Amino acid sequence: MGDMLQYSVSGLTVGVIYALVAIGYNVIYNVTEIINFAQGEFVMLGGLCAVFLVGTLHLPISVAFFASILAVGVIGFMMERFVIRQARDVTVLSLIIITIAISILLKGTAMFCWGKDPYSLPPFSPGGPILIGGAAIQRQAFWVVGVSALVVICLTAFFRRSIYGKAMLACADNPNAARMAGIPVRQMVLLSFVLSGAVGAAAGVIITPISLMEYDRGAMLGLKGFGAAVLGGLGQFHGALVAGALLGLAESFCAGYLSSGYKDAVALVLLLLALFFKPEGLFGSKEAAGLKKF
């Protein structure tokens, strides 16, 4: 029983990170229908920025958290403003290549700034793991779940209540109509990239104390996060949460009860099954998915 609890805790912790990455994809997708293959690098950069701020500048972790989110948000801004916007031939393929190229550039830059070593962050609250029912739960895990929940709540409120949020959703549905209603579509697209960067960075900062961070972590996280996004239904925030958690749990149980070697395949097999049988995801709707450009 203790074992199952342990697997669940590990699975949930990492699953929440997948969920945040998935939400990052969803934010951009909701507004632009673009899949940002550089999403994983946002997570990596968030973690490494925090490492720099805490390790070199000795700032307190709370300051570092918000500063990192801001920094990566700026990177998202620059990415949209100076690169994506310039793309002349807006085909699926071009965008895939462009975001892949950006992810290579971000990874290369990180390699130069931080080197190839893994880095760690001190946990947000000191103290050893908490033992519950035979399972050891790291304190940072509570932070991971807590901060992620906060992020989701804030984002949902933003999209539902704030005028900017609603404007962003309008752009996704029908950019021309939105434009005619006076919504500055360009600005909304920009905002979506900034938000996406911020969400990714948050994930990076909270996971680094548990699992360290290095310059090439982005790819795997991005891949699994995308799996969660598709599984939950592209564009559905709650779907992303549930799917991310499910994915993390599935991986953890697979490693614990079946084969630790094939653990990574779990996320991918689930992704493939979702794509083949229910591409609109667990929470998406078939008609809405059919109407989307991509």
Next chain:
Amino acid sequence: MGKRNWGIFLGTLVIIAVFPWLVKPVKAISHYLDVMVFAGIFSLVSIGLSMLMGYAGQVSLAQAAFFGIGAYTSGILTSRLGFNPWAAMPVGILASMLVAWLLGIPALRLKGHYLAMATLGFGVIVTIILNEEVQWTGGPSGMGDIPSLSVAGVKVTSEMGYYYVVWSMVFLALLFCFHVLHSRVGRALRAIHEEEMAAEAMGVPTARFKIQVFVLGAAFAALAGSLYTHYVTFLNPASFNLMWSIRFLLMVMVGGMQSLWGALLGTVLMTFVGNEWLHVFAEFEILVYGAILLVVALLLPKGLVSLISLGGSPRKVRVPLTDGSS
């Protein structure tokens, strides 16, 4: 095949044929021969991918996986079961085609990003299997001491010999593809690419054709894999991972998706760029590589052939059906 195409074909044939004799005497570039052998092997993959992407309009991030299936099948059959390399090659190709067919049936119903993700996911699963099944594949440590090819009883181990073997295959593959493109199948593919729904409305069995091209691409990739195996005589799963699938995609895109010559040009260029010319930048290589990709994708989405206007008639690479706005 049109006159212009024949012209390009023969011209390229001549250049490829004399290339080794041009570079051998010049010490500074004599190793370019080795780079060209790999370029040839990769060209087989990208020609298949170009047929799929440029002509049938389907994206695939799984070519490295098919490359790997061909490579490992050849490797396992020859080094562990004592097959003759030429006998093992068709087995690898058939295995790859079968897998592609099985994957293609559900996957090719998807479009755009979804298809890209499905092929990506499949590719990574293959890499994981190659890594895990240590008994057969040697796992992450790889599999070595694979026998090399022999032609008419003579072992082909020199770069020159391998170069001619590989590039002969490339030209045969090109001939085959041009034949397909100028047949009924080719016209059907172009119809599917332009506007799939219209093609279906006209009675073109789109699903069947898409799967056929997908399987063809996998076959070419597997052939390339076998050639790779017997050249390097060592395999490990890292040479067939997602990054390689992305590289093949880039080779086709950079050259120009719309034409097979684009794929060839892009492959040769990118192979030299990635393995040779960027070394002068040393540590900055990865940044320069990313920058080149970005520049080409942003400013030259139709690839380099659009600069030289080598490609066929301009093709509209349109996105499938519209949203409500148009």
Next chain:
Amino acid sequence: MKRLGSSLTLVVLVGILLGVLWNFGVPSGVDAAEPYKIGAVFSITGPASFLGEPEKKTAEMVVAAVNKQGGINGHPIELIVADDESDATKCNLAVKKLIKKDEVPVIIGPSTSGNSMAVVSVAEESRVPLISCAASYKIVTPIESRQWVFKVAGSDSHVVEKLFDYMKAKGIQKLAIMTVSDGFGASGREELLRLAPEYNITIVADERYGPQDTDLSPQLTKIRGAQPQAIVNWSTGPTQILAVKNWHDLGMTSIPLYQSHGFGSKKNIPLAGPAAEGVLLALARVNIGPILPDTQSQKKVIMEYTKAYEEQFKEPISSFGGHAWDATSLAIAALKAVGPDPAKIRDFLEKTQGFVGMHGIFNFSPKDHNGLSKNDLEMVVVQKGDWALAP
């Protein structure tokens, strides 16, 4: 706009072309005596860069020091370093280029076993000696088809034998192993499974994980259930740190944890934090220079290397740089004795005995192109944030 795009692209391409031509055109300078060339291939970028970086730095440092002293018999050494980006295909091409274009008489590297295997046939065919810095025994076995290949890293079998000797003395019979699913981990796992029966050790758990994994608690929890008397973790990179942290957090510190020699870099101890206390491993003496007894024959060269490296690069030394030191020094010794003739260098290397290096005292022979044994390792334990000889 389209014209601008096309012209810009043309400019970029011309820029690259110029860069390439410049590479060819740069004159190598006028030397009094012809330089002796040493070729080197390391994984300076890519997943194995933690190996290649210190190796490159060490090789350059050693060569610079010799050149400062006037070179080899008056000939300056020209070290030509290539980066294989941790990729087998690029490694294959890099070695071919070194042999054909640069015509080097000897090559150092590659950094990883996989890449070494990819170039073994090239060395044999081109008849140029290759001194690999990687560990797999397959690099030098079967000796009949490895006449031109040598390696300076101890085999994983030596490390495992050393660990098992120690464990047997402590009465350990039930062992759990966890290994990473890359070349390094796979090789270690193979040796652990193969040699355990010889020491009456039963493997009660055999867990694997990916190099990018962020949490090893599932594997450790499973291991805990098997009730082993000791655990061996075999990985490099962040997962080896995670293993230590998770082992500590799960409260499993009553079961001794042994790491592979991949842990052999001082940087790892602060990363793992206080959890690292008590972790055991078998290390080559290069890592523990300061705590070696003065009577140890390797101590002098190790301390010289340690001081020079740490002073120049402001970072602690690692096991891996030590491999490059051994390979480069052997190459230099060969060049000094017989000059830049590949066949003579090969013969010289094969006859070298009693060479005092970072990773041991090398005794090569026609049948043994590795020259090391388990006696070139020490059992080390992490104590108070530093290495100490294990009791």
